[in-house]
Amino acid sequence: MIDLTWKIGGEAGYGIMSSGLIFAKAALRSGYFIYDLNEYPSLIRGGHNTYTVRISDGEIYSQVKPVNLLVALNQNAIDFHKDELSQGAALIVNTDKVDQEKIKISKGVNLFPVPLIKLAKEVDGKEIMMNTVAIGASMALLKGDFEVLTEVIKDFFKGKEKIEELNIKAAKLGFDFIKNNFNKIEFSFSLPKKNRDNGMLLTGNDAIALGAVKAGLKFFACYPMTPINSLLAYFAKQGPELKIVYIQPEDEISGINMAIGASFAGARSMVATSGGGFSLMTEAFGLAGITETPLVIIEGQRPGPATGLPTWGAQGDLRFVLHAAQDDFPRIVLAPGDPEECFWLTIEAFNLAEIYQAPAVILTDKHLGESHQSVADFEDSKAKIDRGFMLSKDDQLKEYKRYQFTENGISPRGIPGRKGFTFRANSDEHNEYGFSNEEAEVRKNQVEKRMRKMETLAKKIPNPNIYGPDKAEFTLIGWGSAKGPILEAQKALETENVKTNFLHLTYMNPFPSQFVADFLKGKKNVLMVEQNSTAQCAGLIRERTGITIKNHLLKYDGRPFFPEEIAEKVKELWK
Amino acid sequence: MEIDKFKTEEKVTWCQGCGNFGIWVALRQAFLELGWGPEDVLLVYGIGCHGHMINYLNNYGFDALHGRGLPLAQGAKLANKNLNVIVIAGDGDQFGEGGNHFIHAARRNLDITCIIHDNQIYGLTVGQTSPTSEKGFVTKSTPHGAPDQPVNPISLSLASEASFVARGFSGDVKHLTKLFVDGLKHKGFSVIDVLQPCVTLNHLNTFQYFFQRVYKLDEAGHNHNDKISAFTKSFEWGDKIPIGLFYKEERPILEELLPQLKPEEKSLVDQDIYNIEIKSLFEEFK
Numbered sequence: 010m011i012d013l014t015w016k017i018g019g020e021a022g023y024g025i026m027s028s029g030l031i032f033a034k035a036a037l038r039s040g041y042f043i044y045d046l047n048e049y050p051s052l053i054r055g056g057h058n059t060y061t062v063r064i065s066d067g068e069i070y071s072q073v074k075p076v077n078l079l080v081a082l083n084q085n086a087i088d089f090h091k092d093e094l095s096q097g098a099a100l101i102v103n104t105d106k107v108d109q110e111k112i113k114i115s116k117g118v119n120l121f122p123v124p125l126i127k128l129a130k131e132v133d134g135k136e137i138m139m140n141t142v143a144i145g146a147s148m149a150l151l152k153g154d155f156e157v158l159t160e161v162i163k164d165f166f167k168g169k170e171k172i173e174e175l176n177i178k179a180a181k182l183g184f185d186f187i188k189n190n191f192n193k194i195e196f197s198f199s200l201p202k203k204n205r206d207n208g209m210l211l212t213g214n215d216a217i218a219l220g221a222v223k224a225g226l227k228f229f230a231c232y233p234m235t236p237i238n239s240l241l242a243y244f245a246k247q248g249p250e251l252k253i254v255y256i257q258p259e260d261e262i263s264g265i266n267m268a269i270g271a272s273f274a275g276a277r278s279m280v281a282t283s284g285g286g287f288s289l290m291t292e293a294f295g296l297a298g299i300t301e302t303p304l305v306i307i308e309g310q311r312p313g314p315a316t317g318l319p320t321w322g323a324q325g326d327l328r329f330v331l332h333a334a335q336d337d338f339p340r341i342v343l344a345p346g347d348p349e350e351c352f353w354l355t356i357e358a359f360n361l362a363e364i365y366q367a368p369a370v371i372l373t374d375k376h377l378g379e380s381h382q383s384v385a386d387f388e389d390s391k392a393k394i395d396r397g398f399m400l401s402k403d404d405q406l407k408e409y410k411r412y413q414f415t416e417n418g419i420s421p422r423g424i425p426g427r428k429g430f431t432f433r434a435n436s437d438e439h440n441e442y443g444f445s446n447e448e449a450e451v452r453k454n455q456v457e458k459r460m461r462k463m464e465t466l467a468k469k470i471p472n473p474n475i476y477g478p479d480k481a482e483f484t485l486i487g488w489g490s491a492k493g494p495i496l497e498a499q500k501a502l503e504t505e506n507v508k509t510n511f512l513h514l515t516y517m518n519p520f521p522s523q524f525v526a527d528f529l530k531g532k533k534n535v536l537m538v539e540q541n542s543t544a545q546c547a548g549l550i551r552e553r554t555g556i557t558i559k560n561h562l563l564k565y566d567g568r569p570f571f572p573e574e575i576a577e578k579v580k581e582l583w584k
Numbered sequence: 585m586e587i588d589k590f591k592t593e594e595k596v597t598w599c600q601g602c603g604n605f606g607i608w609v610a611l612r613q614a615f616l617e618l619g620w621g622p623e624d625v626l627l628v629y630g631i632g633c634h635g636h637m638i639n640y641l642n643n644y645g646f647d648a649l650h651g652r653g654l655p656l657a658q659g660a661k662l663a664n665k666n667l668n669v670i671v672i673a674g675d676g677d678q679f680g681e682g683g684n685h686f687i688h689a690a691r692r693n694l695d696i697t698c699i700i701h702d703n704q705i706y707g708l709t710v711g712q713t714s715p716t717s718e719k720g721f722v723t724k725s726t727p728h729g730a731p732d733q734p735v736n737p738i739s740l741s742l743a744s745e746a747s748f749v750a751r752g753f754s755g756d757v758k759h760l761t762k763l764f765v766d767g768l769k770h771k772g773f774s775v776i777d778v779l780q781p782c783v784t785l786n787h788l789n790t791f792q793y794f795f796q797r798v799y800k801l802d803e804a805g806h807n808h809n810d811k812i813s814a815f816t817k818s819f820e821w822g823d824k825i826p827i828g829l830f831y832k833e834e835r836p837i838l839e840e841l842l843p844q845l846k847p848e849e850k851s852l853v854d855q856d857i858y859n860i861e862i863k864s865l866f867e868e869f870k
Binding site: 037208222225227248253254258260262264266267270272273275278293300386387389425426428431433434435443 | 592594621622623624626628631636638639642643644645646647648649652654655656657658659660661662663664666667684685687688842843844845849852853855857858860862863865866869870
């Protein structure tokens with residue numbers, strides 16, 4: 010079985026992210042499963058960047074700790090990552106930046122000194138392409154197919170022939186350097202080309218973008234903020250072709266209000282931001298609630314409060330999103346665990362937002378949003394579009410009540426600008442016609458009507474997934490992006506004959522209270538795994554089921570969970 | 585009367601003699617003159633006394649958040665480019681809470697109209713200073729006199745690249761109606777700041793005050809195609825106060841600059857979303 014982790018580290022500003030992605034795609038196209046992880050500080054030049062690609066011939070769900078092939082572009086990369094190297098690992102050292110004499114690495118690590126800058130300069134006189142040389146060298150060490158790498162580089166720089174040519178040349182120099190200078194390669198990992206289609210290499214953001222297109226997104230407003238920037242770049246570029254309008258608003262307040270306006274007008278609309286931007290959006294979040302305007306909000310979590318750790322990950326906004334904005338109103342909160350779920354839950358969010366005429370939040374985070382995972386092509390023909398109780402043009406000719414009291418709480422929705430009966434959306438409390446009204450009875454009835462929509466939806470949400478046997482010695486619970494590392498931890502524990510099951514939550518509101526209560530009933534060894542400091546989801550479970558989960562594995566340093574940490578915790582608790 | 589089709593049955597709660605009445609009448613008159621029906625217009629309202637108009641006008645309406653009418657209106661316009669979209673804002677609403685949106689909406693230049701009910705005081709919260717209150721103005725929040733220079737809506741609009749900038753007076757409904765018609769006809773972002781006395785709380789800037797001071801720019805030979813003279817005129821505020829069109833320019837609207845909104849394309853709201861093909865999008869991720 011092949012399970013290899015490749016890592017490249019160096020100074021920010023040298024295109025490490027592009028080279029990492031090129032390498033990951035080359036491995037994907039060689040027929041492997043991929044999970045990657047990039048880490049970068051919140052600055053443009055000078056900081057330490059890394060890109061890690063895990064490659065396997067079996068399904069994988071997250072990063073793991075040991076690094077088997079490290080490309081060190083500078084001394085820092087060695088100092089920071091040498092302890093991550095596994096027995097038998099290979100280390101490609103940039104001899105133009107690192108003094109070989111000073112390298113102190115443990116026994117069992119094989120050193121491959123390569124003059125990356127000297128080789129890069131042979132191509133076009135600049136050192137910027139040293140990353141590409143390193144990718145070529147890596148492919149050679151792994152006995153990979155250079156043709157595959159060539160094709161990936163060609164596609165990556167499509168339309169920029171000169172750059173494409175230079176990069177292929179640089180990669181070839183690195184590839185040949187290894188082939189020509191190391192007769193016997195002491196490195197047991199290899200990536201022979203396999204004949205299987207591994208689909209796409211997607212981040213959570215990519216999957217959300219594809220889901221949104223499929224769902225009929227027509228208007229997207231998004232103020233730049235890590236970690237959702239790749240979403241706005243996608244729609245800024247593809248918008249004209251896909252007939253989707255992307256606007257960069259002056260701030261997040263404007264963005265969400267624009268999206269509410271577009272949705273009121275009848276277009277499926279979305280905003281994306283992180284916790285800080287969502288803080289600015291909260292008043293309008295409530296506006297969508299009281300005016301019953303559908304809206305999809307992507308909230309890519311990162312450590313806070315305020316600016317926090319801008320380029321790192323967290324799951325610290327669950328309580329915030331569940332309670333944001335004053336008073337009660339229906340809100341849908343979904344937390345996908347991987348790109349596949351990002352795609353399907355995005356489509357679901359657009360449907361639910363329109364059916365229940367309410368805002369729907371999708372909680373992701375930096376790691377889910379920006380890490381690539383190999384995903385089979387989506388069977389998108391299975392997707393259904395449901396726009397809920399929308400009036401036809403003819404129905405709108407007759408008098409109707411926009412905020413009519415109904416049994417399930419859902420009122421008829423028209424499109425402004427159509428001939429017929431005019432209506433109004435009102436942020437003031439209003440009567441059934443939408444006219445401002447402060448009578449106690451009207452207020453009471455409207456509050457109850459709105460909240461009834463949540464009761465209606467609560468009866469229809471799917472059960473959460475359980476991974477592993479129904480009955481197991483140990484139970485793990487996680488929500489959103491903790492999914493991958495927990496699945497990997499289960500695999501690791503299984504090899505040690507430790508049987509676990511794992512409850513993964515994706516519907517955070519409405520919450521599958523009864524199911525969770527039934528599932529947890531009588532279970533003694535339960536561990537909650539989440540990326541915040543107060544076990545927010547464990548608190549939510551207690552609130553909704555009365556069940557207290559005593560054991561928590563919490564992480565709030567901005568770094569993702571590693572499966573090793575989770576497996577370790579299980580053993581520490583119960584072995 | 586035909587104008588009544590733009591009126592609802594709701595009880596009007598503005599104070600007797602409120603400057604908002606003039607705006608209400610002029611707007612309906614303008615719709616009539618433009619040949620619009622109630623369903624041809626979406627009005628987006630801010631929060632303040634002006635916002636109550638959502639209950640009195642029979643058009644499509646959205647009572648938005650305080651200061652956020654403009655973003656909401658821009659979203660609606662982008663979603664349905666065939667809709668006539670008007671923002672009804674107040675001075676505190678637009679220049680206090682919504683100042684940033686104003687600047688950016690102006691430079692973005694969508695084909696919408698922003699009408700500011702400018703009474704230089706906070707009415708609905710019963711008498712605090714507003715961004716357009718005159719320096720030294722005594723209110724509940726400035727008992728020793730407002731210390732700040734007021735915002736100048738006209739020069740701010742010009743500096744923010746609004747393509748139609750005008751000032752009206754709700755004491756002159758005929759003139760105001762003409763400004764509304766011209767502003768609504770203008771292709772681009774039109775701002776009409778309306779001097780609209782608050783008869784209950786502002787005892788300085790009264791109807792009488794304005795009747796004595798206002799004069800019409802077009803009658804004074806002002807060239808509204810000249811931005812420099814528009815700026816010069818915008819600073820005139822004292823014994824004489826100019827009303828009318830300060831500035832107008834033709835430049836491409838945002839809708840024309842986005843290929844997906846070109847005239848031959850359907851409005852976003854009219855596009856089929858039931859059968860969207862995405863397989864071809866998978867390629868770039870392989």
